[in-house]
Amino acid sequence: MTSPTDGGRRRRAAGAGLGLLAAGLLATGGCGIYSTTSGRLDPTLRRVAVPFLENQSSEPNIEIELTDAIVRALQDDNTLKVTDEPHADTVLSGKVVRYKLKEAFARADLQVDEYQVQIMVELSLVRRLTNEPLFAKRRLTGTGNFILNDPNGSTERTARTQAAAEIVRQLVALVVEDW
Secondary structure, eight states: OOOHHHHHHHHHHHHHHHHHHHHHHHHHHGGGGOOSSOSOSOGGGOEEEOOOOEEOSSSTTHHHHHHHHHHHHHHHHOSSEEOOGGGOSEEEEEEEEEEEEEEEEEOTTOOEEEEEEEEEEEEEEEETTTOOEEEEEEEEEEEEEEETTOTTOOOHHHHHHHHHHHHHHHHHIIIIITO
16 A cells, blocks of 8 residues: 555656656757748759859869769758759859968977968859859959878878868858858
């Protein structure tokens, strides 16, 4: 047989459990309609074409790497749909204007052991049908460092990937978050 105080403890514990459950449901209830997009994006601008960038730098194929990185980032963000130009609302075009390999750090004996890759692009986003610019000739720069003979494996290629990723983050913020 249970005592009256046991029943009171059970009711308080059950009430506390229901209270926690209700608080949990209220706290997570909004997650069902949560969206990573701001909802401010003009619905007539949801499809974007991304032709290959021009390469005005001396680095071969950097325009292909950057175009691929931009397309992947826009697809991963999932706010815009990347499509071919005839089906696009907007066109994101541009060029790689600089690829520079720069000395970043030197040892006391002036031997350079770390380099920095700097990439600059110039991008424009226009409405396809009207050629109205949403932004024009916007310059974005990315950097990445690597150490010569690095036992951890950093190379010019990994630094270039870091620089491209920085450009892509800036671009996604510009295209998606600023609208």
